[in-house]
Amino acid sequence: MTDIQDQTPAAGAQNQPQAAANAGKPAAPAAAAVKPAAKAQPEAPAQPAENQIEPRFVEPSALHAEMKRLRDEEKMDFLECLTGLDWQEEGLGVVYNLESTATGRRAYLKTATTDRENPLLPSVSDLWDIANIYEREVYDFYGIKFTGHPDMRRIYLREDWVGYPFRKDDDPLKENPLRMTNEPLADVTETLTLNADGTVTRGENRIFGDGDYVVNIGPQHPSTHGVLHFRVSLDGERIRKIDPVLGYIHRGIEKMNESLTYPQTLALTDRLDYLGAMQNRHALCMCIEKAMGLEVSDRVQVIRTIMDELQRIDSHILYFSCLCQDLGATTAFLYGFRDREKILDIFEETCGGRLILNYNTIGGVMADIHPNFQKRVKEFIPYMRKNLQEYHDIFTGNVIFQNRSKGVGVLTKEQCISFGCTGGTGRAAGWHNDVRKRMPYAAYDKVKFNEITRTEGDSFARYMVRMDEILESLNIIEQLIDNIPEGPFQAKTKPIIKVPAGTYYSAVEGSRGEFGVFLESKGDKSPYRLHYRATGLPLVAAMDTACRNSLIADLITIGGTLDYVVPDIDR
Amino acid sequence: MKKPKIKSIPYDEFKDNETFEKLVAELNAKGTNVIVRKLDELIDWGRSNSLWPLTFATSCCGIEFMAVCAARYDIARFGFEVTRNSPRQADVILVSGTITTKMAPVLKRLYDQMADPKYVVAIGGCSISGGPFRKSYHVVQGVDQIIPVDVYVPGCPPRPESFLYGMMQLQRKVKVENFFGTTNRKQKDPYRKSMEEKNEELYNEEEQA
Numbered sequence: 001m002t003d004i005q006d007q008t009p010a011a012g013a014q015n016q017p018q019a020a021a022n023a024g025k026p027a028a029p030a031a032a033a034v035k036p037a038a039k040a041q042p043e044a045p046a047q048p049a050e051n052q053i054e055p056r057f058v059e060p061s062a063l064h065a066e067m068k069r070l071r072d073e074e075k076m077d078f079l080e081c082l083t084g085l086d087w088q089e090e091g092l093g094v095v096y097n098l099e100s101t102a103t104g105r106r107a108y109l110k111t112a113t114t115d116r117e118n119p120l121l122p123s124v125s126d127l128w129d130i131a132n133i134y135e136r137e138v139y140d141f142y143g144i145k146f147t148g149h150p151d152m153r154r155i156y157l158r159e160d161w162v163g164y165p166f167r168k169d170d171d172p173l174k175e176n177p178l179r180m181t182n183e184p185l186a187d188v189t190e191t192l193t194l195n196a197d198g199t200v201t202r203g204e205n206r207i208f209g210d211g212d213y214v215v216n217i218g219p220q221h222p223s224t225h226g227v228l229h230f231r232v233s234l235d236g237e238r239i240r241k242i243d244p245v246l247g248y249i250h251r252g253i254e255k256m257n258e259s260l261t262y263p264q265t266l267a268l269t270d271r272l273d274y275l276g277a278m279q280n281r282h283a284l285c286m287c288i289e290k291a292m293g294l295e296v297s298d299r300v301q302v303i304r305t306i307m308d309e310l311q312r313i314d315s316h317i318l319y320f321s322c323l324c325q326d327l328g329a330t331t332a333f334l335y336g337f338r339d340r341e342k343i344l345d346i347f348e349e350t351c352g353g354r355l356i357l358n359y360n361t362i363g364g365v366m367a368d369i370h371p372n373f374q375k376r377v378k379e380f381i382p383y384m385r386k387n388l389q390e391y392h393d394i395f396t397g398n399v400i401f402q403n404r405s406k407g408v409g410v411l412t413k414e415q416c417i418s419f420g421c422t423g424g425t426g427r428a429a430g431w432h433n434d435v436r437k438r439m440p441y442a443a444y445d446k447v448k449f450n451e452i453t454r455t456e457g458d459s460f461a462r463y464m465v466r467m468d469e470i471l472e473s474l475n476i477i478e479q480l481i482d483n484i485p486e487g488p489f490q491a492k493t494k495p496i497i498k499v500p501a502g503t504y505y506s507a508v509e510g511s512r513g514e515f516g517v518f519l520e521s522k523g524d525k526s527p528y529r530l531h532y533r534a535t536g537l538p539l540v541a542a543m544d545t546a547c548r549n550s551l552i553a554d555l556i557t558i559g560g561t562l563d564y565v566v567p568d569i570d571r
Numbered sequence: 572m573k574k575p576k577i578k579s580i581p582y583d584e585f586k587d588n589e590t591f592e593k594l595v596a597e598l599n600a601k602g603t604n605v606i607v608r609k610l611d612e613l614i615d616w617g618r619s620n621s622l623w624p625l626t627f628a629t630s631c632c633g634i635e636f637m638a639v640c641a642a643r644y645d646i647a648r649f650g651f652e653v654t655r656n657s658p659r660q661a662d663v664i665l666v667s668g669t670i671t672t673k674m675a676p677v678l679k680r681l682y683d684q685m686a687d688p689k690y691v692v693a694i695g696g697c698s699i700s701g702g703p704f705r706k707s708y709h710v711v712q713g714v715d716q717i718i719p720v721d722v723y724v725p726g727c728p729p730r731p732e733s734f735l736y737g738m739m740q741l742q743r744k745v746k747v748e749n750f751f752g753t754t755n756r757k758q759k760d761p762y763r764k765s766m767e768e769k770n771e772e773l774y775n776e777e778e779q780a
Contacts, residue, residue: 157709158673165708172708180676180717180773219677222626222656226633227674248674249629252707259706267703274631318634337641344638354638355631355728567630567669 051290051506055095055110063111064122064148067096071127075100076107077417079128081505083518083531084138086168087112092119092142095518097505101417101431104438108505113144116167120192120200123149130420133541141166141255147194150205156247156570158183166255185231185245207243208233215552219248223326223556226566228540230555237551242544250570257530262288262497263362265530270356272532273568275315276511278307280532281360286441287506287517288362291499298443299487300364302480305443306377307347307359308508309473313384314343315511316466316473323463323560324395327404332395339387346376362497364490377481381474388470396467405459409546409558412457419545420538423513424465425562429457435509447479459554459561466563498525510535512563532571536564575746577739585740595747611750618662619745620650622690622738625661627681629668632695632728636667644731651738658684663741666720667728669697669704670711682718683770690745692737693720696727703727 048054058066070076076098083095093112099105113119123146125132135146136155143164145152154161158179165172191203208214208231218229227248233241253272257265269284270277282304289296321336344354349370351357359366395401411419416426426433434451436444452468454461499521507516516533539562546558574582582588628636639646646652655661658681670678682691693714696702701712714720721744724737 156673176672176708178672178675178711178716180679181777182676182680183673219674220627220658220681227629227677248671248677249669250671250673250709251669251704252709253704256704256707271631271703274634321637334642337638338643341638341641341643354730355634 049291049293049502049504051287051504052502053108053505055108055503058109058111060111060113060121064124067124067127070098070107074105075102077101079130079420081516081518081533082131082134082138084142084144084166085520085529086142086166088168092116092144094121094138094144119144120147122147122194125149129418130538130541133537143167145192147192147200150191151189152191153186153189156250159186160184165252212240217555223559225322225559225564228566232552232555234552239547239550239552239555242547244540244543246540247570249567253571254531257527259526261525262499262527265527266361267358270358271567272571273510273535273565274355275318275565276311276515277355277357278311278359279508279510280515282308283506283508283515283517285360285362286508287504287519288497288499290506291502291504291519291521294363294491294493296363296491297487298485300489301442302484303365303369303489304360306477306480309476310343310346312473312511313470314340316470319466319563320391326556326560327401329395332391335390335394339384342380342383346373346380349373349376361490363493364488368489374481377477381478384470384474388467391467402460404554404557405463405561408459408554409550409561410458411542411546415542415545419542421542422538423510423535424469425462425513425539427451427453428461428465430455433514435507435514439507441508443480447476449476459557462561496525498523507533512536512565534568534571536566536569539564540569575743577742580739591743598747598749614750615746615748619742622651622662622741623653623655623660624651625658625664625681625685626654626656627664627666629670629674632667635728635731636665636734639731639734644735649735649738659686661685663690663692665692665694666698666714667694669702670714671709672711673709675711675717678714679717690721690741691718692722692724692741694724694734695729696725699723699725
């Protein structure tokens with residue numbers, strides 16, 4: 001009943017007669033009491049929503065064995081998402097999303113501990129490589145320590161940060177003033193081992209020793225694509241180890257979401273991965289719509305699909321431009337930006353924005369497409385096909401580029417799956433991970449397109465996958481642009497949007513991998529927990545593996561071809 | 572007062588000329604020497620047309636800055652195209668994107684590393700006030716809390732045209748600066764003084780810790 005003051009005048013007015021009939025009571029509480037019964041019930045779906053997940057609870061003591069069984073016997077080799085949660089009385093816990101890449105079967109598990117002073121859970125970082133960085137994230141936000149984890153350090157916040165901001169009872173601003181001293185960076189980290197009798201042994205794990213020659217790359221470096229900090233240990237010019245330090249653009253978006261209403265949370269998604277603004281927002285809208293059982297018209301589905309693909313082309317062109325500039329080819333950078341402006345013009349006409357578009361809404365899109373939209377897009381398709389050849393002529397065939405990328409930074413298929421490197425990076429190694437094929441959404445089941453894959457897994461393959469995906473995206477747009485069905489561009493929604501209680505997960509294929517939205521709702525107008533599966537975090541986690549024994553100069557090529565966007569990693 | 576001339580926009584079409592005129596009046600309060608002023612003008616002319624920005628971008632606004640640098644908007648028309656990767660060679664830092672509390676000491680250090688005369692342009696809502704992330708626990712609510720800002724360019728992100736307009740406003744500010752004799756704006760600036768004091772305090776704190 002917290003929404004009394006937020007009721008729109010119209011809704012209040014409708015309930016006035018009933019409130020008046022309710023003799024003696026003040027109007028506002030009565031209106032609130034009547035409203036859910038009269039309005040929310042008929043639309044609530046009888047069966048669970050399409051994207052609802054029901055994680056199976058596993059006791060912490062049995063978790064590791066169960067996870068090992070799932071991975072080895074049921075071949076759940078892809079840890080899709082790991083979300084920390086604070087269930088208050090039910091404790092602090094974690095939800096795991098698992099998928100088998102061979103069969104496509106999915107499993108959801110959760111575990112929790114009620115000890116808030118010293119919460120301990122078993123680590124699964126020995127089963128999936130990516131769990132290492134995900135568990136550090138959970139430790140950073142919730143203070144859950146994972147036994148058996150090799151590296152229990154904070155990952156986003158400073159090491160001298162006090163408290164755990166995502167706990168419901170934590171007040172992060174109280175004890176954390178703006179610190180202008182240089183941040184401490186530890187060389188030694190703590191590990192916890194759970195003994196058979198239930199006691200915990202503390203151990204030390206050295207990240208960099210005295211003999212290591214450590215070079216800091218970033219946070220202010222032109223080739224890290226944002227404010228990313230790598231601590232690189234070198235042996236001559238060869239890279240021995242990379243320790244990524246994240247959080248220089250951590251804005252706490254997920255925490256902010258917990259105090260925003262659903263329509264307000266949409267605004268922040270565009271600012272996560274700004275080169276996938278359409279797709280991010282699409283994912284969140286889709287998750288909320290499916291959870292509410294809200295139908296969106298075919299017209300909206302097709303418009304969203306076209307916009308997603310335009311955004312993908314935009315992102316891949318920028319990828320090309322930045323990679324070229326990082327490798328010293330400034331002319332190619334200008335070529336890329338010339339063509340990108342064409343897409344931005346199309347976006348601008350319909351959405352009013354160039355980069356931050358704010359186009360999708362819950363139940364539709366903000367405005368109908370501009371009358372020029374189809375004409376402009378149809379002009380753009382042949383134009384882009386012609387210019388893509390130009391890219392290949394000026395850059396792809398270049399001997400210097402070929403030598404710097406072929407065989408450099410190889411990630412095998414097994415490594416990609418273990419690290420959860422979705423998107424072009426995984427596809428370059430032969431992993432069929434395209435969400436558009438795995439779990440079709442919007443209008444992707446109506447169009448024909450190929451999932452571009454390669455087998456080499458090196459920097460050159462990652463680059464070529466993106467270049468070929470531009471062509472595929474153009475094909476998808478071409479199939480849809482003349483067949484946009486008629487219909488409303490916005491479904492009718494209630495003035496206050498509430499999602500039925502439950503846990504939901506939806507994913508879209510973002511510009512650089514699977515972008516997932518994990519939503520836990522208690523039936524309020526704000527989410528209880530909204531977690532984004534960042535597309536870039538697995539890529540940064542895989543940097544150490546990809547760069548081992550490469551030259552320091554190749555770090556730029558590998559980072560460039562992995563294609564991460566830092567605000568998406570840090571959130 | 573002699574009005575500074577920017578080629579593309581006439582003086583009266585600039586917004587907020589009152590603040591600008593107030594600044595000029597303050598600078599010339601004690602009067603100026605004719606010869607020195609002429610020399611100043613020459614130096615300011617050169618400086619304002621070759622402001623080298625530092626490549627510094629934390630998020631979305633950085634992508635728009637790249638678009639400004641590209642062929643369509645072509646920042647080279649104004650002489651800003653020489654982006655420097657090292658703060659020691661840069662004249663102006665365009666703070667494009669959110670500054671988080673973890674990034675704040677890094678930004679401060681970058682600013683301190685730049686050689687005088689140096690300028691700061693706050694690009695976008697985030698660096699002006701925290702923007703959409705104002706309520707976050709990890710975002711600095713405006714870079715003017717840690718470094719002095721010369722020009723604010725609002726937007727989320729600002730359009731390339733706003734970037735250029737903001738840079739032209741900065742050019743105007745540079746064009747009225749006094750270099751020889753009379754007043755040196757940077758030293759007489761009360762805000763700047765307080766920044767230095769703040770620095771000393773910080774260093775003392777560090778030493779103690």
